[in-house]
Amino acid sequence: MNLRKIMMLTAALALSASRVFAHDAAAEVITPVMKQAIPEIAGKNVLMATVSYKPGQASEAHMHPGSIFAYVLEGHVTSQLEGSSPKTYGPGESWYEPPGAHHLVSKNASATKPAKLLVFAVAGDGDPVKLPIPH
Template sequence: MKQSRVAVAALMFALCGAAHANDTGEEKIELVMRQAIPEAAGKNVLIATVSYTPGLASEAHMHRGSVFAYVLEGHVVSQVEGAAAKTYGPGESWYEAPGSHHLISRNASKTKPAKLLVFALVGEQDPVKLPIPK
C-alpha cells in the first residue's frame, strides 16, 4: 500500500511538471488526490494544494481542463485573460475554463504565505498546467 502511494505521488509530480519547492522561486504544488472518473472516460479529477511564499508569483500558464481554485489562507491575486485581476481571500474561489490563459497568479502579501486548494479535470496523462504557447 505504501509503495503504491509513493509511486502515485512520484507519477503525479512528473505529470504536474514536478512539485515546485519554494527555494526555486516557484509555487509548491502538493498532490492531495488523483482519481479516474468512470462517467467521463479518459478524465481524472486532480486535487492539489498550491502554496505561495510571501511575494511569490507563478509563471503565466494554461490548463487543458477545467480548474476550480479555493483560497485556504492568505490572499491571492489572479487574472485570466479577458478579465480584470482580482484579489481573493480565504473562502473565496474562482473558475478557469479549459485552455484559458492564466496570466497572473501570485501571493498578494510580501509578508504572509498564501495557499490554494485546486480541483482540476485533466486527461489521464495531462499535466496540471502548461506554459502558454508563444
C-alpha cells in the same frame, strides 16, 4: 485510497510540475492530495492538490488543458485570466478557469504572509495539469 495510489499520484504530479518548473527554483510548491478516475467520463481524472506561495511569490503565466477550480485556504491570492481584470481572493473564496484559458497572473497578494490554495483539476490520462502558454 491505498498507499500505492498515493505514491503514484505524488510521482505523476511531481513529474508534471517538474516539467513546468525545471528552471525556476523559486516556484510555488504543489502538493498532491488525491487523484480519482471519473467513471462517467472515460479517460478523465480529478486531481486535487494544494498550491503554496511564499510571501510575494508568483507563478509564471500558464494554462491548463482541463477545468480548474481553485479555493483559497489561507492568505490572499491575485488571479487574472486573459480578457479579465485581476482579482484578489481571500480565505473561503474560489474561482473557476475553463480549459485552455490563459492564466496571466497567479500570485500571493502579500509581501509578508504566505498563501495557500486547494486546486481541483480535471485532466486526461497522462495530461499535465499545467502548461506554459504557447507563443
